[in-house]
Amino acid sequence: MPASNVRRLFFRRGRTRQATAPLRLLTAPVLVALAFGACQTSFQPIEIDLSKRTPTPSSASETPPTPGSAAPAPEPTVSAPRLAATPWPTPTAAAPAAIAATPEAVVEAQLAAYNRRDAEGFAAAYAPDAVVYDPPEQIHAAGMESIRRTYRKSFAEAPSARVTISRRLTQGNFVVDQESLSGLPGGGSASAIVIYEVRDGKIHRVWILR
Numbered sequence: 001m002p003a004s005n006v007r008r009l010f011f012r013r014g015r016t017r018q019a020t021a022p023l024r025l026l027t028a029p030v031l032v033a034l035a036f037g038a039c040q041t042s043f044q045p046i047e048i049d050l051s052k053r054t055p056t057p058s059s060a061s062e063t064p065p066t067p068g069s070a071a072p073a074p075e076p077t078v079s080a081p082r083l084a085a086t087p088w089p090t091p092t093a094a095a096p097a098a099i100a101a102t103p104e105a106v107v108e109a110q111l112a113a114y115n116r117r118d119a120e121g122f123a124a125a126y127a128p129d130a131v132v133y134d135p136p137e138q139i140h141a142a143g144m145e146s147i148r149r150t151y152r153k154s155f156a157e158a159p160s161a162r163v164t165i166s167r168r169l170t171q172g173n174f175v176v177d178q179e180s181l182s183g184l185p186g187g188g189s190a191s192a193i194v195i196y197e198v199r200d201g202k203i204h205r206v207w208i209l210r
Contacts, residue, residue, distance in 0.1 A: 103198035
């Protein structure tokens with residue numbers, strides 16, 4: 001190769017190296033900058049004017065009344081019925097418990113009716129099937145109705161008769177009285193031992209021992 005050509009080629013290569021050396025040094029930063037600039041997105045601020053906001057129509061918009069048409073009548077409001085107040089019950093006094101009449105009290109009640117000349121009250125102390133005996137074997141009266149008739153007649157015949165108790169014994173359902181009878185016709189008197197059998201508040205049997 002001629003010397004001139006060798007010199008020209010060396011010169012060209014030297015210029016090329018000198019010219020491309022700065023480019024090699026600047027290529028990496030420039031490329032990074034360009035890549036970053038290319039990836040950046042420019043955002044413009046959005047302005048919202050609230051004064052120009054379009055009103056949203058309501059779901060139940062009111063329709064202006066048509067001239068000449070009557071306004072709709074309001075729907076009647078149905079109120080729940082008011083319950084009347086329930087008054088508190090007035091406390092009442094408890095009735096006294098019934099006290100079972102003792103045999104002695106039953107006998108005493110029939111003697112009081114005898115002295116009042118109360119035939120109905122006297123018979124009420126006896127059971128419907130009661131029997132009054134005149135020992136040893138005579139029956140003086142049998143049944144409540146018979147007792148009522150017998151003693152009603154006795155009261156009519158001796159309106160002043162009166163019975164008093166001088167002694168009394170009680171044993172279970174039995175009451176034994178020593179009775180004295182005064183005010184009989186003609187001023188007479190009498191005495192007797194009377195045995196009463198009392199069951200369930202009633203006199204069932206009577207024995208008059210004269």
